[in-house]
Amino acid sequence: MKTTYQAYYQYELKKLLNEHIERIKETLVSSYQINGFDFSGYRHHVGRVEGLRMALELCDEAEAIVNGKE
Secondary structure (H helix, E strand, O other), X not given: OOXXXXXXXXXXXXXXXXXXXXXXXXXXXXXXXXXXXXXXXXXXXXXXXXXXXXXXXXXXXXXXXXXXXX
C-alpha cells in the first residue's frame, strides 16, 4: 500500500504535468493566432505535449508495477 506521502507526490506531479500540457496548448493556439502557422514551432510544441503525456503514462505504469500489476 502506498504511503500518504507517495500518493500525494504522485497526485501533485500528475497535476503539474497536466497544467504544463495545458499551458503549452494555450501557447500553441495563441502563437498560431498571432504569428500565423509555423510548422517547425508547431512540431516542437506538439512534441513537448507528447513527451509530457508519455511521462503521465509512465507514472501509471510505475504505479501498476509497484502495486504488483503488470
